[in-house]
Amino acid sequence: MISHPTQNAGTVADLMADSPALINAFFSAYGHFCDEGTFAPDERQVLLLSNAVANRSEWAVAFHTLEALTEGVEPSAVEAIRQGMLPKNPRMAALSSFTQSVIELRGQVDDAELAAFQAAGFTGEQVLEVIAGVAVSTMSNYLANIARPPLEDAVLPHSWNASESMGF
Template sequence: MTDFQIHTVRTAPAQAQQALAVLDDAFGFVPNGAGLMANSPTLLNTFLSAFGHFRGAGTFTPAERQVLLLSNAVANTCAWAVAFHSLEALADGVEPATVQALRNGDLPADPRMAALSTLTTTLIARRGHLDDTQTAAFLAAGFTRSQLLEVVTGVAISTMTNHTANLAHPPLEAPVQPHAWTEAHVSDV
């Protein structure tokens, strides 16, 4: 359990209340990861701004975004984020078999989604150092060079939430509980 307060719209510092209200409107609840980030309004507002650009102006489909974010959560072994993005991935139309594969640390059967997941986890594991073969595989799957940089945005966003949740170990919200996950689910760990 966490030593940090998980804020609601009412308990958050004034500079974080609007951001939490936006998330509450979007999800019908304040995600605990965001409630934790509200302890630092700078972190929460930076996250929400970056995520807004990633979601609103980004070129990935909702399903591709969730594959990227779920891949990051598994790579960062963030139980809260894996559960949260499993829920969101299914809501955004990701096939249940793809969600399960990602949760297991495996690649999806769909070659495009597999390329996106591979690039995402490779960026994390290699700290941004890709070789030409890895970049070529991503581009061969139909993605663009611009989207390669957009993956960096997704990794940065995930780092904010994954590291916050890994530091604080928030409980799962009721809608997220059916998607509980532990590192033991990953076949290669």
């Protein structure tokens, strides 16, 4: 049972387990996103971290910070995203910016935003994969925002406060 805020609720996956519909939808969608998608692991984490910051999900930002660093995302790129800015790497900046636009504009991105994303080397298929990534990540972000689970020890060093985000 979720109360607001949750005390000692366990992990986000533990919380999801209270709803077979949510946990099954999340793990199925996440598996397809990772296993069948074309984003490299570091790109996937840039997308998921950008989504977590845009959704102001403190738990998810901490989690995806660790994952991004583990997958080889430059620490300066991770820090830029955490602060609501864009990474210096043009490809990662385009991915983060497009992800942010999809979220903020509820998918109603204009032709210039779409063209900029594709000019950075991303494909039409990857436009669709951004939608999938945003959708799957939103499930865990929103749950974490509602339940406010404690950070696991591994992600505690990467804690983040939503007020740290300036740009998103």
